[in-house]
Amino acid sequence: MENKKRTEIAELGEFGLIDLLTQNATSNNSSTLKGVGDDAAVIAADRYNAMVVTTDSLFEGIDFDLTYFPLKHLGYKAVTVGVSDVLAMNATPEQITISLGVSSKIPVEALQDFYEGIEFACKELGIDLVGGDTSASMTGLVINITTIGRAKRKAITYRSGAQFNDLICITGNLGAAYMGLHLLEREKRVLHDVEQPEPQFKGYEYLLQRYLKPRARKDIIDLLAEEKIVPTSMIDLSDGLGSEVLQICKASKCGARIYLDRIPIAKQTSALAEEMHIDPVVAALNGGSDYELMFTVPLAMQEQVMRLGVVDIVGHITRESTGAYLVTPDGSDIKIRAQGFKE
Amino acid sequence: MENKKRTEIAELGEFGLIDLLTQNATSNNSSTLKGVGDDAAVIAADRYNAMVVTTDSLFEGIDFDLTYFPLKHLGYKAVTVGVSDVLAMNATPEQITISLGVSSKIPVEALQDFYEGIEFACKELGIDLVGGDTSASMTGLVINITTIGRAKRKAITYRSGAQFNDLICITGNLGAAYMGLHLLEREKRVLHDVEQPEPQFKGYEYLLQRYLKPRARKDIIDLLAEEKIVPTSMIDLSDGLGSEVLQICKASKCGARIYLDRIPIAKQTSALAEEMHIDPVVAALNGGSDYELMFTVPLAMQEQVMRLGVVDIVGHITRESTGAYLVTPDGSDIKIRAQGFKE
Numbered sequence: 001m002e003n004k005k006r007t008e009i010a011e012l013g014e015f016g017l018i019d020l021l022t023q024n025a026t027s028n029n030s031s032t033l034k035g036v037g038d039d040a041a042v043i044a045a046d047r048y049n050a051m052v053v054t055t056d057s058l059f060e061g062i063d064f065d066l067t068y069f070p071l072k073h074l075g076y077k078a079v080t081v082g083v084s085d086v087l088a089m090n091a092t093p094e095q096i097t098i099s100l101g102v103s104s105k106i107p108v109e110a111l112q113d114f115y116e117g118i119e120f121a122c123k124e125l126g127i128d129l130v131g132g133d134t135s136a137s138m139t140g141l142v143i144n145i146t147t148i149g150r151a152k153r154k155a156i157t158y159r160s161g162a163q164f165n166d167l168i169c170i171t172g173n174l175g176a177a178y179m180g181l182h183l184l185e186r187e188k189r190v191l192h193d194v195e196q197p198e199p200q201f202k203g204y205e206y207l208l209q210r211y212l213k214p215r216a217r218k219d220i221i222d223l224l225a226e227e228k229i230v231p232t233s234m235i236d237l238s239d240g241l242g243s244e245v246l247q248i249c250k251a252s253k254c255g256a257r258i259y260l261d262r263i264p265i266a267k268q269t270s271a272l273a274e275e276m277h278i279d280p281v282v283a284a285l286n287g288g289s290d291y292e293l294m295f296t297v298p299l300a301m302q303e304q305v306m307r308l309g310v311v312d313i314v315g316h317i318t319r320e321s322t323g324a325y326l327v328t329p330d331g332s333d334i335k336i337r338a339q340g341f342k343e
Numbered sequence: 344m345e346n347k348k349r350t351e352i353a354e355l356g357e358f359g360l361i362d363l364l365t366q367n368a369t370s371n372n373s374s375t376l377k378g379v380g381d382d383a384a385v386i387a388a389d390r391y392n393a394m395v396v397t398t399d400s401l402f403e404g405i406d407f408d409l410t411y412f413p414l415k416h417l418g419y420k421a422v423t424v425g426v427s428d429v430l431a432m433n434a435t436p437e438q439i440t441i442s443l444g445v446s447s448k449i450p451v452e453a454l455q456d457f458y459e460g461i462e463f464a465c466k467e468l469g470i471d472l473v474g475g476d477t478s479a480s481m482t483g484l485v486i487n488i489t490t491i492g493r494a495k496r497k498a499i500t501y502r503s504g505a506q507f508n509d510l511i512c513i514t515g516n517l518g519a520a521y522m523g524l525h526l527l528e529r530e531k532r533v534l535h536d537v538e539q540p541e542p543q544f545k546g547y548e549y550l551l552q553r554y555l556k557p558r559a560r561k562d563i564i565d566l567l568a569e570e571k572i573v574p575t576s577m578i579d580l581s582d583g584l585g586s587e588v589l590q591i592c593k594a595s596k597c598g599a600r601i602y603l604d605r606i607p608i609a610k611q612t613s614a615l616a617e618e619m620h621i622d623p624v625v626a627a628l629n630g631g632s633d634y635e636l637m638f639t640v641p642l643a644m645q646e647q648v649m650r651l652g653v654v655d656i657v658g659h660i661t662r663e664s665t666g667a668y669l670v671t672p673d674g675s676d677i678k679i680r681a682q683g684f685k686e
Contacts, residue, residue: 007451041473046389108350130384144487
């Protein structure tokens with residue numbers, strides 16, 4: 001390799017890397033309605049319906065720490081991670097496959113706990129575990145989740161449909177999972193040499209739950225269908241609000257303005273952020289792992305969307321030439337920047 | 344964990360483990376036609392057609408060694424691994440997603456080689472790369488492949504359809520990939536402290552190709568369709584003939600007799616096996632990674648199947664009570680045993 005050009009992944013960032021690697025991906029089959037570049041691929045089922053397929057991986061030591069992550073919760077969360085991408089296409093999740101890489105040292109009972117969590121989530125969401133395998137892994141636990149959903153073709157919501165003046169809506173609140181992770185990491189640090197550790201989580205149980213057992217927002221998809229609202233664009237908030245706004249802007253060729261004081265943040269999130277000297281808005285913007293949904297609707301639907309009672313309007317879509325900005329309460333603008341390759 | 348029961352994975356074996364973990368998998372959706380337990384899951388597309396979905400993982404250090412595995416070949420092989428399971432359902436592969444876990448130390452150029460191999464295979468097979476992601480991995484390269492195929496519902500071939508007296512057919516020849524791997528490992532061992540190693544592969548190029556760049560047998564599926572042959576059961580030979588025969592017997596509730604002298608083995612396979620003091624039949628039986636197909640047809644189709652010109656009949660299906668046996672040339676019977684959890 002000595003004489004070859006050597007580019008570090010960090011130079012491109014995760015999104016630049018995927019763009020580069022998949023630039024030659026061709027379309028050989030008429031059944032491929034949408035390939036690389038959205039939360040999920042879209043494949044024709046019949047003339048009116050489509051299936052969406054998405055795949056996600058979780059790596060021990062990067063995406064989770066088994067020191068404090070109960071395996072049952074991890075199984076539940078793996079389903080949420082997979083399902084969330086299907087929901088972001090405005091599709092109904094129906095099947096899931098789980099592929100594991102495990103060290104031979106992990107006992108069967110631990111894997112049973114993990115599968116119990118999967119089954120619990122599947123039951124809650126009405127989906128079926130239809131496949132998967134377990135292979136040996138040299139090192140930590142590796143989880144791969146493939147999720148399959150179904151929707152009417154005309155209901156499928158891409159990242160690319162946001163229009164000038166559309167409202168940017170967010171479900172739930174942001175930053176709680178991020179603060180939950182920080183709390184767990186703090187207690188792990190503090191108690192690492194204590195023989196019978198008793199971590200202090202009192203008052204922050206909600207944050208732990210948001211990080212360890214996040215719930216997929218299938219209720220939102222069902223509600224949108226009931227109210228006959230088809231968003232113009234949608235994405236799930238797995239990487240943090242800032243990064244996801246940029247994805248919508250890139251795919252829809254538009255700009256955006258997000259008002260910082262409108263971002264919904266839970267009380268426990270603010271309280272712990274203050275205690276730990278973290279800006280709660282930073283937690284909400286960069287934290288990720290909330291698995292809430294962000295979507296856009298035409299301005300005319302403002303009242304209809306507000307009546308749902310489960311959504312906050314945090315900003316609106318602007319022209320592409322304007323760029324993507326955060327607006328602070330004092331009225332100044334901060335440009336939203338992409339995050340790099342996470343390690 | 345001290346007081347909890349602790350069962351080692353090795354006690355159950357890979358197949359026992361999957362059975363245990365997925366025993367509670369329920370079916371909540373009428374679109375789930377077949378869940379866990381075959382080469383792929385089967386999901387209704389419309390009244391007459393179905394999609395099949397399968398997921399596979401490849402781990403560095405377990406499934407491949409980057410010391411001698413060119414990344415372009417690895418990309419090609421990853422597609423073969425995924426597609427092979429779809430073919431084993433008698434379905435046409437149409438889409439694939441690739442999910443990678445990579446160390447940040449791997450240069451972008453190496454990943455581009457990997458994707459070149461993927462694109463080459465996709466073009467050859469007429470399939471589309473429709474998704475995937477790249478995450479950081481703490482250690483080696485982890486590859487996850489999800490493959491989606493399509494078939495008429497009535498053409499889908501399960502492991503469970505083999506009937507008493509059916510013929511057991513095999514495509515191609517077996518054991519070549521296994522010997523290719525042994526050759527690569529031998530040269531690595533011999534040359535590990537040589538500065539400018541020149542490995543000796545002369546006369547064994549075919550074996551290397553079978554291990555490093557195995558071709559998915561899409562030609563067989565196309566040929567079966569042309570000849571209007573729907574096998575009674577089918578499976579791909581990724582784990583070795585012995586193990587796959589047991590899978591067919593378990594799913595179809597039958598026994599089998601495989602005649603050792605009818606197993607097709609290539610000349611290079613026998614030659615290298617002899618040189619390395621390995622029984623070529625052992626290579627064929629336990630080797631795996633050949634990605635050939637094994638299928639069963641009714642006895643009455645013997646002539647029709649032979650006319651295909653690409654298949655060997657290696658045995659026949661017996662009653663469940665008889666069990667699964669290898670028959671040696673001198674007429675003695677050897678019981679086929681399951682392999683354990685691979686490490």
